[in-house]
Amino acid sequence: MSRDTREWAWEHSVSRGNARLVLLSIADRVPDEQCVAWASITSLMKRTNASRNAVRSALTALADSGELKVLGNLEGPQHSSVYRLPRAAAWLAKVTAARQADPDAYVEPPTKSDPVPELDEERLRKHGIWPKTGSESGPRRQNLTGSESDPSRQNLTPPRVGIRPPTGSEPDPQNRSEPKVNRRYSSSAATTLTSATDWEIDDESRSWAQEQGHLTRLGEQGLQGADAKWRQHRAAWNPRTTAAWAADWRTWIAREHNPTPGRPNLYALPGGTPAAKAGMTRAEAHTAALLAALDEPTGTE
Structure with a gap:
């Protein structure tokens, strides 16, 4: 029956945006032609x-438009709210009445004047919908479990209240894909800290480098060089989780420049000295590089 209710929502509802999504979510739970369903705010979110x-x-x-009605005297599992789509119920009743004699009969589009059938609350109990405790109709509701359960709304954490890490500590993202070398699936892996030097490249990080093209771009030797630089720069950092190191390592590799073979050494000095002398300023090193370039033979001498 939820299919017919969804069809009404798609074809005849005037709702838009989030209201339409909420209406379709409730319509998807409708079990019969009465067009009544329960849902919590959490499940709709x-x-x-x-x-x-x-x-x-x-x-x-939706309530203001008349397409949704909150049944305040009823409640679903876990004390969830109960809603009815009255215009959908009127439309389904109209279609049923018109097609009793002729299954192929044409049914006029729904109007606001179509009568809404009376609600049979007794039939709703088999769907886990009961009168609220203390209401004058019906006995105390039982703890029914339907085919679809809504998350419990008890002991909800108040807004902005929860478990927070100590001030200055690193966040601890979960990573269930780390290999055994990084304590994969270990119950204490989320709290185990290690240094960048001790962290080992896991299979997932290596696969990531290959899938993203970084292994092809840098080459195996370039990747090893980038890894060595990363470890050198991170050696003094405080210990972190293996997942945090893996994320930081990927960011480093993604930013690593592609080594260009034959690129001139800007710190080369005349006479073939491969690097700048100790104590040279940057300006002196650049001047030496220019002099080295002038001393190189061009073939036109």
Whole structure:
């Protein structure tokens, strides 16, 4: 029956944006022609990928348009809210009545004047929807478990409250793809710290370098040189998790310049000295490089 309700939402609803997504999410849960379904704010946030305020605003807009009604006297599993799509219920009743005699009969488009069928609350109980505890109708609800359960809303963490790392500590991202050399799948891997010197390149990082083209661009020798430079620059850093080192190593490799064979040495000196003398300033080293270039034979002498 959710298929017919979704079809009504797609074809006849005037909702837009987040309101349309919320309406379709609720319609997807409708079990019968009464067009009643339960859903929590949390589940609607996950289904629509929208914020809590956006979902609440969408529910208000749908209620104002008459396409959604909150059944405040009922509740679903985990005390979730219960909603009804009255215009969808009126449309389904209209289609059923028109096609009882002729299955192929043409049905006029829905209008706001189409009557909404009465709600049978007893039929809703088999779908996990019961009167709220303490209401005058019906016995105390049982702890039913349906085919689709909604996440518990008990003991929710208040906004901006949670487990925070100590001030100045590095974040600890999860990485379930590290090999055994980096304590893969270890229960203490998330809290085990190591130095950059002791960290070893895992298979995933090497595969990443190959897939991203860095291994082809740098070559095996260039990759090893870039790795050695990275370890030299990170040797003095505080220990981190293996996942943090892997992420930092990938960033370094991605920024590493491609070594150009035959590139002139800017610090070459006249007479074939390969590097600048100790104590030379940068200006003196550049001057020496220019003199070295002038001393090179051009073949026109």
